[in-house]
Amino acid sequence: MIKQILGDIKRQWEPLRHRLTTNLILDRTIKIQQIPAPTFDEIQRARYIENQFRALRLKAVKRDPIHNVVGWTLPPDQSDKPILLISAHTDTVFPRDTPLTVRQEQNRVYGPGIGDNSLGVGTLMLLAEIYAGLKRQWDIPVGFVANAREEGLGNLDGIRVVIERYPRERIAGVIVLEGMALGRIYHAGIAVRRLKITTYAEGGHSWLHFGQPNAIHTLVQLAADISRLVMPEEPRTTYNIGMLEGGHSINSIATEASLYLDMRSTTSDGLAALEKDVRYIVATKETDAEIKVVGDRPEGYLSIEHPLVVIAEQAYQSIGLQPSLERGSTDANYMLAKxxxxxxxxVTYGGNAHRLDEYIEIDPLRDGVWSIILMVESMMRNLGQQQD
Ligand SMILES: [Zn+2]
Structure with missing residues (x-):
């Protein structure tokens, strides 16, 4: 059934495929990449996308207070038909003042955030452009979602706020675009929890009050104990102390210090066991300490027999790729857990994500975007048929 749908779409859309040039894809991507969008500060990029969506005459265009932007082929609230969402996160890990220069070298384009996730957003814009231009009687509302707060401490709040607007049963599928994940299908989310551990002390002068508790001394001891924890291979469980902060001056006894701990596991039991160990370490130190949960991404799983997975596999296969099924920590975690x-x-291959020399490969771009069009179309038609 899905194979047949794919064949139909390929024939019908062949003319469009020729207009889908590498330059067009790069143009849309770099336009996004040039607008700074650190997590929690996505407003400028969101405004640009909102204007584009309005210019395309998408329906029910909305930018919400945390700067998610959504636009539709058909207003979603005029029927109770199932809806299909395509999303890409707009935020980047780079501070606002990061130079966003791009450069091309042979088969690569380099630039901060180019692959993660300007290419995802650029592809979303291109899809919106294509779909807005189709003279078609829409049956299934398709929503284009440019969401904020995926990276770091954003904690998937962007996608959560969007998804919470619609009854869960109406959402037939969410296709999440990540620029550099070509050939991969993330259909399962690993469980992630993030803790901020803060230690406190009275403070004082480094010489006069030597020997009194120091928040930094306590914190680094905690950090050392945590870093000695040995993790099981099954379920795969990991931790990382990614940031340390605290203290005021070199000759003061520190009154406050914090560390940020990222913990991950393929199962929530594995994660809970690790968290228990961490909390035990903190509890047994005789100190004034506080643990705050600053991030929580639940685990979740979509069957590999689900049409969304099957369609994604076949779309990749039709451009000559052997897809791989993956689990990860992405916006999809929120949906999968629900x-x-x-x-x-x-959309393509790339490397050095979250670094200034991040890059994407140019050659696979056209096929990559094409495979996503195939996925969206197949999904829409598959839903249409389920309705009849
Ligand atoms: Zn990303």
């Missing part, structure tokens, strides 16, 4: 069908798919 039993809303969702997959993450990619």
């Amino acid at each position: 039993n809303i069908p969702s997959v993450v798919v990619g």
Whole structure:
């Protein structure tokens, strides 16, 4: 059934495929990449996207207070038909003042955030452009979602706020675009929890009050104990102390210090066991300490027999790729944990994500975007048929 749908779409859309040039894809991507969008500060990029969506005459265009932007082929609230969402996160890990220069070298384009996730957003814009231009009687409302707060401490709040607007049963699928994930299908989310551990002390002068408790001394002892924890291979469980902060001056006894701990596991039991160990370490130190949960991404799983996974696999296969099924920590975690069908798919290959020399490969771009069009179309038609 899905194979047949794909064949139909390929024939019908062949003319469009020729207009889908590498330059067009890069143009849309770099326009996004040039607008700074650190997590919690996505407003400028969101405004640009909102204007584009309005210019395309998408329906029910909305930018919400945390700067998610959504636009539709058909207003979603005029029927109770199932809806299909395509999303890409707009935020980046780079501070606002990061130079966003791009450069091309042979088969690569380099630039901060180019692959994660300007390419995802650029592809979303291109899809919106294509769909807005189709003279078609829409049956299934398709929503284009440019969401904020995926990275770091954003804690998936962007996608959560968007998804919470619609009854869960109505969401037939969410296709999440990640620029550099070509050939991969994330259909399962690993469990992630993030803790901020803060130690406190009275403070004092480094010489006069030597020997009194020092928040930094306590914190680094805690950090040392945590870093000695040995993790099981099954379920795969990991931790990382990614940031340390505290103190006021070199000759003061520190009154406050914090560390940020990221913990991950393929199962929530594995994660809970690790958290228990960490909390035990903190509890047994005789100190004034506080643990705050600053991030929580639940685990979740979509069956590999679900049409969304099957369609994604076949779309990749039709451009000659052997897809791989993956689990990860992405926006899809939120949907998967709520039993809303969702997959993450990619547009090209790339590397050095979250670094200034991040890059994407140019050659696979056209096929990558094409495979995503195939996925969206197949999904729409598959839903249309389920309705009849
Ligand atoms: Zn990303």
